[in-house]
Amino acid sequence: xxxxxxxxxxxxxxxxxxxxxxxxxxxxxxxxxxxxxxxxxxxxxxxxxxxxxxxxxxxxxxxxxxxxxxxxxxxxxxxxxxxxxxxxxxxxxxxxxxxxxxxxxxxxxxxxxxxxxxxxxxxxxxxxxxxxxxxxxxxxxxxxxxxxxxxxxxxxxxxxxxxxxxxxxxxxxxxxxxxxxxxxxxxxxxxxxxxxxxxxxxxxxxxxxxxxxxxxxxxxxxxxxxxxxxxxxxxxxxxxxxxxxxxxxxxxxxxxxxxxxxxxxxxxxxxxxxxxxxxxxxxxxxxxxxxxxxxxxxxxxxxxxxxxxxxxxxxxxxxx
Amino acid sequence: xxxxxxxxxxxxxxxxxxxxxxxxxxxxxxxxxxxxxxxxxxxxxxxxxxxxxxxxxxxxxxxxxxxxxxxxxxxxxxxxxxxxxxxxxxxxxxxxxxxxxxxxxxxxxxxxxxxxxxxxxxxxxxxxxxxxxxxxxxxxxxxxxxxxxxxxxxxxxxxxxxxxxxxxxxxxxxxxxxxxxxxxxxxxxxxxxxxxxxxxxxxxxxxxxxxxxxxxxxxxxxxxxxxxxxxxxxxxxxxxxxxxxxxxxxxxxxxxxxxxxxxxxxxxxxxxxxxxxxxxxxxxxxxxxxxxxxxxxxxxxxxxxxxxxxxxxxxxxxxxxxxxxxxxxxxxxxxxxxxxxxxxxxxxxxxxxxxxxxxxxxxxxxxxxxxxxxxxxxxxx
Amino acid sequence: xxxxxxxxxxxxxxxxxxxxxxxxxxxxxxxxxxxxxxxxxxxxxxxxxxxxxxxxxxxxxxxxxxxxxxxxxxxxxxxxxxxxxxxxxxxxxxxxxxxxxxxxxxxxxxxxxxxxxxxxxxxxxxxxxxxxxxxxxxxxxxxxxxxxxxxxxxxxxxxxxxxxxxxxxxxxxxxxxxxxxxxxxxxxxxxxxxxxxxxxxxxxxxxxxxxxxxxxxxxxxxxxxxxxxxxxxxxxxxxxxxxxxxxxxxxxxxxxxxxxxxxxxxxxxxxxxxxxxxxx
Numbered sequence: 006x007x008x009x010x011x012x013x014x015x016x017x018x019x020x021x022x023x024x025x026x027x028x029x030x031x032x033x034x035x036x037x038x039x040x041x042x043x044x045x046x047x048x049x050x051x052x053x054x055x056x057x058x059x060x061x062x063x064x065x066x067x068x069x070x071x072x073x074x075x076x077x078x079x080x081x082x083x084x085x086x087x088x089x090x091x092x093x094x095x096x097x098x099x100x101x102x103x104x105x106x107x108x109x110x111x112x113x114x115x116x117x118x119x120x121x122x123x124x125x126x127x128x129x130x131x132x133x134x135x136x137x138x139x140x141x142x143x144x145x146x147x148x149x150x151x152x153x154x155x156x157x158x159x160x161x162x163x164x165x166x167x168x169x170x171x172x173x174x175x176x177x178x179x180x181x182x183x184x185x186x187x188x189x190x191x192x193x194x195x196x197x198x199x200x201x202x203x204x205x206x207x208x209x210x211x212x213x214x215x216x217x218x219x220x221x222x223x224x225x226x227x228x229x230x231x232x233x234x235x236x237x238x239x240x241x242x243x244x245x246x247x248x249x250x251x252x253x254x255x256x257x258x259x260x261x262x263x264x265x266x267x268x269x270x271x272x273x274x275x276x277x278x279x280x281x282x283x284x285x286x287x288x289x290x291x292x293x294x295x296x297x298x299x300x301x302x303x304x305x306x307x308x309x310x311x312x313x314x315x316x317x318x319x320x321x322x323x324x325x
Numbered sequence: 326x327x328x329x330x331x332x333x334x335x336x337x338x339x340x341x342x343x344x345x346x347x348x349x350x351x352x353x354x355x356x357x358x359x360x361x362x363x364x365x366x367x368x369x370x371x372x373x374x375x376x377x378x379x380x381x382x383x384x385x386x387x388x389x390x391x392x393x394x395x396x397x398x399x400x401x402x403x404x405x406x407x408x409x410x411x412x413x414x415x416x417x418x419x420x421x422x423x424x425x426x427x428x429x430x431x432x433x434x435x436x437x438x439x440x441x442x443x444x445x446x447x448x449x450x451x452x453x454x455x456x457x458x459x460x461x462x463x464x465x466x467x468x469x470x471x472x473x474x475x476x477x478x479x480x481x482x483x484x485x486x487x488x489x490x491x492x493x494x495x496x497x498x499x500x501x502x503x504x505x506x507x508x509x510x511x512x513x514x515x516x517x518x519x520x521x522x523x524x525x526x527x528x529x530x531x532x533x534x535x536x537x538x539x540x541x542x543x544x545x546x547x548x549x550x551x552x553x554x555x556x557x558x559x560x561x562x563x564x565x566x567x568x569x570x571x572x573x574x575x576x577x578x579x580x581x582x583x584x585x586x587x588x589x590x591x592x593x594x595x596x597x598x599x600x601x602x603x604x605x606x607x608x609x610x611x612x613x614x615x616x617x618x619x620x621x622x623x624x625x626x627x628x629x630x631x632x633x634x635x636x637x638x639x640x641x642x643x644x645x646x647x648x649x650x651x652x653x654x655x656x657x658x659x660x661x662x663x664x665x666x667x668x669x670x671x672x673x674x675x676x677x678x679x680x681x682x683x684x685x686x687x688x689x690x691x692x693x694x695x696x697x698x699x700x701x702x703x704x705x706x
Numbered sequence: 707x708x709x710x711x712x713x714x715x716x717x718x719x720x721x722x723x724x725x726x727x728x729x730x731x732x733x734x735x736x737x738x739x740x741x742x743x744x745x746x747x748x749x750x751x752x753x754x755x756x757x758x759x760x761x762x763x764x765x766x767x768x769x770x771x772x773x774x775x776x777x778x779x780x781x782x783x784x785x786x787x788x789x790x791x792x793x794x795x796x797x798x799x800x801x802x803x804x805x806x807x808x809x810x811x812x813x814x815x816x817x818x819x820x821x822x823x824x825x826x827x828x829x830x831x832x833x834x835x836x837x838x839x840x841x842x843x844x845x846x847x848x849x850x851x852x853x854x855x856x857x858x859x860x861x862x863x864x865x866x867x868x869x870x871x872x873x874x875x876x877x878x879x880x881x882x883x884x885x886x887x888x889x890x891x892x893x894x895x896x897x898x899x900x901x902x903x904x905x906x907x908x909x910x911x912x913x914x915x916x917x918x919x920x921x922x923x924x925x926x927x928x929x930x931x932x933x934x935x936x937x938x939x940x941x942x943x944x945x946x947x948x949x950x951x952x953x954x955x956x957x958x959x960x961x962x963x964x965x966x967x968x969x970x971x972x973x974x975x976x977x978x979x980x981x982x983x984x985x986x
Contacts, residue, residue: 024379025396026881033887034802038814041799041862048855049821052832059831069835125724136725138972140732145968147916149934150957154739157950165738168753199735204979211980260825263918267938279827279919286831287923296831303828310823314816377878398884410875414897423893424883471883 053303059296066290079297091297099273100281103190107277108258111194111201116251118198119205120243124235126206127213137210144203152267155196156183186274193275196264201257205250212246213239252313259306278302328353328388328511329374329479335382336369336535343369344535346383351513351528353478356505359515360522361532361558367515370532371481374513375404387479398428403472404481408488409464411456411471417443418452421470428475442470445507462493469504482514486521498524519559523547531555548671553679556606562636564673565612565647567605571597576685578674580605584623584641584665592674592682603682606673609636609650614663622664623647625657639663736961743954750951764955773928774956777936781960784846784932785914788853789907795854796861797903801891803862804869805877815866822859826919829855837924848924849932853917857910864909867981868902869895905978908971912964933960 023031055069060079064072081090091097126137143151158165159182167179182192216239224234262279269275271284282302286295329351336344344366351357359367372378374385376397384391392400403424411420422439430438443449446466456464465485472480482501486494502525505512516522522529523543531538531546531554539551550556556564571594572587573579578594581587582605590605597603614637617623626646629636630653637657639647647665651657674682742750744760768774802808803815833852834843842848872895880890918934925931931939937960940953968975 024376025394026376027379029396030806030887031808034806034808034811037798037802037887037891041795041858042814044795044854044858045818045821047836048833048852049824049829052829052836053824055832055835056828056830066834069831069838122728125721125728128721130721130725134972136729137976138969139729141968141972141975142736142965143732145912145964146736146961147918147934147937147964149916149918149938150961151735153937153953153957154735157742157954158735158738160950163751163753163950165753199731203732207976207979211976256823260827262827263934266918266922279825282827283830283919283923286827286834292831299825299828299830302825306823306825306828310820314819375882377881396884397882402882404879404882406875406879408873408875410873410879412876412879412894423880423885427884427889471879475883 056296056299056303059292060300062293064292064296066287066292069292072293075293079294080301091294091301096273096276097278097281097298100276100278103275104259104261104277104279106190107194107197107261107275108255111197112251112254112258114194114198115201115205115254116247118202119250120209120247122202122206123209123213126210140203140206142203143200146200148200148263149267151200152196152264155192155199156268159183159192159195183269184272186272189269189272189275193261193264193268196268197258197261200264201254205254208246208250209243212243216242248316252309255309256306256313259309260302278305326353327351328355329513330386330389331370331374331383332386333383334370334373334380334385336366336373336378337381342535344373347532347535347537348383349530349537349540351511353511354509356502356512356514356525356527357530358522358526358528359513359530359532360517360519361538363517365532366535367517367532368483371404371483371513371515374400374479375402375481376400398424400479401477402479402481403475403477405465405468405472405483405485407484409456409468411464411467413456416453416455417448417459417467417470420456420467421448421474424471424475438474438476442474445473445504446470461489462497465489465497466500469501473508477510479511479513480508482512484516485514486516486518494521501525519561523559531558533558549681549684550606550673551681553604553606553675553681556673556675556681560608562609562648562650564606564608566645566675567607567641567643567647569603569605569674571599571601571603574599574601578682580674583643585667590669590672590674591685593685594674594682597676602677604675604677606675607647607667608671609648611668611671612647612649613666613668614649614651614655614657615666617662617664620662622662625659625661625663627659628657637663639665736965739954739957739961743951743958745951747949747951764951765959767952768955768959773931774936776929777931777933778960780846780930781915781933784849784853785911787846787850788857788914789910791850792854792857792861792910793865793903793907796858796865796906797896797899798891799862800865800869801887801895804866805872805895806887818859818862821855822863824855826856830919830923833920834923843924844926844930846930849917849921852920852924853914856917857913860913861906861910864906864978864981865899865902868899868906872898901974902978904971905974908967908975909978912967915960915964 059069059072061074061076062072063075063079064070077090079090081088081092083089122140126133126140146154159167161167161179161181161184164179164182166182167176170176171179180188182188220238220242221234224238229237260279261277262283265275265277265280271280276284278298279302282295282298284295285291285298289295327350329349331347331349334344334347335342347366347370359370361367369378373380376392376395380393385393387400387402397404412423415423418439421442422435425435425438439452440449443452446469448463448466448470451459451463451467456467459467465488468485469480485501486497489497498521501512501514505525514521514525526543528540529543529546530540533554539546539555541549546555547559550559553566557566567582567584569583570581571578572581574594574597576593576595578590578592579587580590580603594601594603623642624640625637626640627638629638633653635651635653635655635657637649637651639649641647649665657663676682741754741757743764744757744762745754746761746763749761803811833855837843837848837852840851842851876894876898877890880894885894916934917932918938921932921935922938925935928936937953937956940956941948
């Protein structure tokens with residue numbers, strides 16, 4: 006570990022050794038990392054492996070270790086006459102569709118709104134820091150609480166949203182936001198967008214402030230229209246930060262649980278993959294089946310995360 | 326007594342050789358300055374001695390003991406960093422005493438030592454202040470105090486004055502010199518500033534490209550540079566180099582100097598072949614000027630007035646213009662035609678590989694009168 | 707000339723309108739929760755935009771519920787323990803990852819980043835088994851342990867970023883003074899990291915305070931529940947008759963401290979969030 010050889014062209018081999026200080030620091034580094042690694046192994050790595058294993062068994066919640074190995078039957082199974090398993094469960098595919106629907110719409114809205122708000126708050130004006138602090142409020146409110154507040158505001162009989170829309174004349178009868186199958190997904194999206202736009206705004210603001218100001222001065226001197234400057238200069242320069250924010254949000258949205266659970270509980274029109282998995286795990290006590298659903302969700306997230314890491318590395322390479 | 330010895334020390338980082346076969350002896354109580362252009366390996370060498378970087382090959386001995394594998398605190402060295410690196414959250418007292426505390430020094434002697442150090446560095450009244458409440462010079466002194474507090478035998482300075490403004494730098498330079506006289510400890514000092522090197526050092530080590538070019542007292546290095554590199558590195562304005570050709574090799578060389586024609590110079594060139602290209606070095610202060618008549622001599626292209634002296638730039642139609650250091654009263658102007666008179670005792674002759682030719686000890690030859698050439702004749706040669 | 711002035715004035719007006727809309731959008735729901743919570747149950751079903759006659763009966767009702775107070779206590783204990791644990795574990799880890807060059811450093815960082823992307827539900831069944839095996843089911847310890855899965859990667863990541871920004875020579879000075887890595891960390895670097903610790907601790911606290919899925923799954927009885935679960939489970943006589951006033955009062959009680967923290971530490975939180983996201 007401490008001795009390695011390096012060879013420069015035309016030179017004799019030399020031993021590259023570490024100083025005692027460096028050796029001690031590397032030893033200390035591993036020692037310092039151990040508690041964290043142990044903790045993550047206990048709460049992340051091991052449970053994940055167990056989940057994979059459960060997905061191949063018929064374990065139930067009362068006795069998770071007592072399941073027997075049944076291969077991939079939780080995923081797909083043919084009993085001679087018909088197929089069963091998650092992959093042919095219409096409920097699961099409904100959950101997948103819902104999750105994707107939710108992710109695409111809410112992340113899209115969040116990124117666009119976040120960028121617009123960031124551009125607005127990037128303008129210098131008196132009271133800017135107060136406004137910045139105030140828009141953080143939705144982010145600080147617990148998801149459960151914001152879901153409750155919004156479900157009160159969206160209440161079909163007494164909700165202020167319906168009241169407003171009625172008095173303006175947008176609708177002529179109150180809408181059942183959280184119960185109506187056509188509207189409930191929109192209700193979920195409204196709440197999620199409200200809560201997470203501040204986060205995206207913050208990232209965008211930070212990125213905006215790192216942009217080189219001389220580009221803009223040059224553009225202004227040349228008399229280029231501000232909109233053109235935005236499309237040609239600002240947006241391309243913001244792209245990396247925008248992508249990071251979008252991927253963070255995509256990963257979060259794919260595992261969405263709290264908002265949906267509280268706002269619309271087990272309604273099938275909003276059920277996400279996480280809600281589906283937890284329902285089978287905890288409510289139906291079918292650990293094997295639920296774990297199989299969790300595993301599938303994990304795989305989807307892993308593929309996207311890998312894509313992100315790959316893109317991130319590519320970007321680093323381009324930059325250097 | 327030899328305090329510190331480097332024996333064929335090598336350092337390699339990645340594929341790059343940073344230091345090649347550096348051998349050096351430093352006596353106890355000596356003030357040694359490592360000097361060289363940036364990237365020459367001088368800071369790395371200091372860090373190897375400190376124990377912050379590893380030695381890839383060769384030995385480092387302190388008091389005759391091999392210390393390659395010892396930690397910095399076991400080597401008995403203290404170090405002053407370029408950026409001072411004071412602990413921002415600690416008072417001056419705590420900064421100075423931190424190392425002593427870690428060494429489990431007994432309380433009363435710790436206090437005594439800190440106070441003594443502070444007194445030497447005139448920090449007595451600042452002991453309770455935080456670094457951010459100090460001026461640049463005071464921070465510099467605290468950094469020295471921290472390095473000194475454990476009374477190391479060897480004090481290392483890594484370009485300690487480069488963050489100070491010019492006037493403060495001169496003042497701190499004097500303080501460091503006084504400190505060395507007072508403490509008598511061995512000091513190793515890295516700088517790229519030749520004035521610091523010349524004024525502070527008992528011994529200068531000139532490094533270039535990871536190799537030691539020359540070791541010696543400031544005067545030795547200035548007056549008898551071992552290579553063209555050292556000759557050009559020390560001295561400002563730098564030494565003039567004239568391309569010359571060896572006419573007749575021997576203990577006294579006959580050299581075709583282009584400017585002065587064929588001249589006998591007191592350098593031993595027995596090993597070289599006739600016709601070899603050499604380089605003649607003359608410092609600006611070792612040239613004098615005389616008004617030339619008619620179209621003879623060379624033309625003054627520019628005059629730089631510095632108050633106490635002037636630098637006269639001369640067009641010799643050779644590689645680069647010559648610079649001559651003159652008294653202000655001489656009153657040369659651009660466009661004047663002058664004859665060049667070199668000081669024969671202070672010439673240097675370098676082989677094509679840069680090494681200085683050995684000066685013949687009993688050289689008595691002097692420049693014959695009337696060898697001065699016009700540029701027209703020089704170019705005809 | 708006048709036209710240009712007019713245009714400028716209109717632009718300013720439009721700008722301030724936008725800011726107004728933004729603020730309304732951000733703040734109104736919380737404000738409306740406060741309005742609702744201050745209404746007696748008789749006035750609940752008339753929509754109003756202002757606080758006319760503040761009535762604190764909902765707060766009195768919420769704060770007299772032993773189980774709700776208990777939930778606040780549980781949430782506090784859990785969040786504080788998680789913050790302490792995560793900060794301690796990540797401080798040493800961040801020193802290793804941020805200041806020491808060693809083989810495997812990149813791999814460890816990637817692993818940490820990977821864990822932060824886990825869907826929580828993916829470890830739910832495995833974690834459930836671990837918690838039951840350790841005998842922690844339906845205790846606060848189950849939550850403290852399981853919350854490290856999302857707090858730890860985050861705190862490690864942010865503290866590593868902050869740690870890497872401290873000057874190199876400071877640590878070398880400590881080495882010359884004879885400090886071991888532990889002493890360097892605790893006595894030289896730690897005192898300089900306080901601002902970063904406050905930031906990360908605050909973010910971890912908020913994350914732990916808000917967590918719902920684990921809290922819902924790993925606790926069973928009223929005495930062990932945390933605030934989000936308690937609020938989610940507040941129900942009225944029938945599913946269609948939620949006690950909205952009470953619910954909003956509870957929401958305001960658990961949110962006001964967070965909002966105050968966020969307003970005070972706004973700058974720090976922003977630096978922490980962006981350090982975690984952009985500099986990776």
